[in-house]
Amino acid sequence: MHLLLQLIVLFLAFNSHEYKPVEAYVLPYSSLAIPINKHTDAAKPLYSLQIMTSYLMMGFVTTNYLIDLDAPFIWHDCIVQSNTSLFSCPANKLCAYPVSCEDGQCTDFRTTYAYENPSCAPVTNRSMVPGWYPCTCPINVVNPLTGSCSKALLNIDDFTVQTSNGRNILTPYYGIVPYAACAPSSSFQSFPANVSGVMALSTSPYALPARLRDPLKGVMALCLPSTLSAPGVLLYGNGPYYFLPNSDIDVMSFLSYTPLIQHPDSYGYFVGIHAIIIKKRSIDIPMNSTTKLSTIDPYTTLRTDIYKSVIRRFSKVTKRIPPAEPVAPFGLCFNTSTNGDQVSLKVPDIHFVLQGGKSWTISTSNSIKQITKVVACLAFVDGGAASDIAIVIGTFQFEDNFLLFDHINSTLGFSSSLLGKQTSCSNFNFMVTDSN
Structure with a gap:
């Protein structure tokens, strides 16, 4: 009987124990913040995003991308190389992983999300890169300033941007792995100096906004600077956002x-x-x-x-x-x-x-x-x-x-x-x- 009472007490104690639910992980940041620079050294004022594109010599290398609210996808001055040759990338170039012409994204880009310009010649799968794939994915890009058409190769990029709490920049970084295209340097005629890419901020599923993850995905804030001396900002996330000196006003x-x-x-x-x-x-x-x-x-x-x-x-x-x-x-x-x-x-x-x-x-x-x-x-x-x-x-x-x-x-x-x-x-x- 004594043993039976002990078992009953243990049973009641076990079933009456209050278990605390595991708390959901809370991100240490609420938004992303990317500097916007104004350029006046081209035929008209233009604006670029400053994106961290590679990590060399214990620091990030940044690339300036022209902001385009219409572009169907991202493209920039880089080289597509096979998996075996990425470590031989030239010092003054960005190198990227190629996308195969047999990949579904290649067809998607060409048939649905391509630039539409009658001056662009039809693309083919004849551009070969030895090693990784039997073929790469050539696509057309159109210079938004001149309207000229160039051939580019679809690739997988790797971007790093800064996180924020809505007031200032935080120490964690945020990685983005979008599909993009490598275009020759000649594609960037009439661009401002030191701007060597086009950043698509459109509603296309291959533009930057669509490549983010929840809860940052879905809301984009654009604030263009009027001065060359200090950057404006592109923000992702639901806010709040505080600008100096009104640090308490969203x-x-x-x-x-x-x-x-x-x-x-x-x-x-x-x-x-x-x-x-x-x-x-x-x-x-x-x-x-x-x-x-x-x-x-x-x-x-x-x-x-x-x-x-x-x-x-x-x-x-x-x-x-x-x-x-x-x-x-x-x-x-x-x-x-x-x-x-x-x-x-x-x-x-x-x-x-x-x-x-x-x-x-x-x-x-x-x-x-x-x-x-x-x-x-x-x-x-x-x-x-x-x-x-x-x-x-x-x-x-x-x-x-x-x-x-x-x-x-x-x-x-x-x-x-x-x-x-x-x-x-x-x-x-x-x-x-x-x-x-």
Whole structure:
């Protein structure tokens, strides 16, 4: 009987023990942060991402990739080599693992996610690399600045980027292994100096956003700098994000949202603009007009009918500012000299009324481009009467604006100028701190 009581007590004790569930692993970071550099040494201002692409001599080597919101996949200046020859990679070149022409991704790239350009010759499987595969995967790439076509080889890349807690950079690194293409150096004509790749940030499944893992996948924030002296930032993750000096204010709290619109012939980003308001006067945009976001076009381009209405209205509300002879490609310019001294212009805001009713405000810093010491111009360009896309919002209007591309909910968040919030896109803190 005594033994039976002991067994009962042990049984009750065992079954009444409270087991603590194993806690889920929590990432030591909440986002990724990649520096964005502005370049003015090409025919037009351009912007690049600074990506860590290889590890040599106890440190990471970085490569600058031109930011392209339309590109179907990533490509850069590198060499595809077989598995046996990677260790003989030239010192001044990136080398990558080839993808076989028999791989399913090769067919996918060629048939679904290829660049569409009539100047590109059809690709074949004749390019051979001895060793690993019976053949490599040639594909076409198109220079987004010149429109010229080049032959490239599909490869598997290896990128490393920095992690963040939304305030500054942390010590853990994040690895990305995307499909990309190796193109010859001649493919990068007209690129800024030290920019030797194209970083696809589009909606394509082979662009960078799709190659990330949860929970970072799905939300991308773009903040282009207006200065050469400090970088802007590309961020992945749901935030929050804090920019100096307002270290307790989440910049996402500044955002308004509008739906992103799919375009059947593009992997880029499109929104609906219903009207443009200048000093309380509305310029209606024809129904079914398309508005595209571009990191290649430097200034907002308007179809001729819309452009003429904007110029006419803006001329009227700025009639007290002395005019200047227009400087190409702009059609409306102003004299910024008073008694021989340069003065800063202050002009009325321009409001893009977007689908959903929210307004993207284009303030003076994003509407007026200083050309010389005495001439400044309205930074909008005539896109021609037959343009298929009615409005293309260019990078001058992006600068110091925080843009959030939410692929999950298919929305665009926009802040309007951060300068009015006493911060800028160059105020993200890239100082490194230990995550522990």
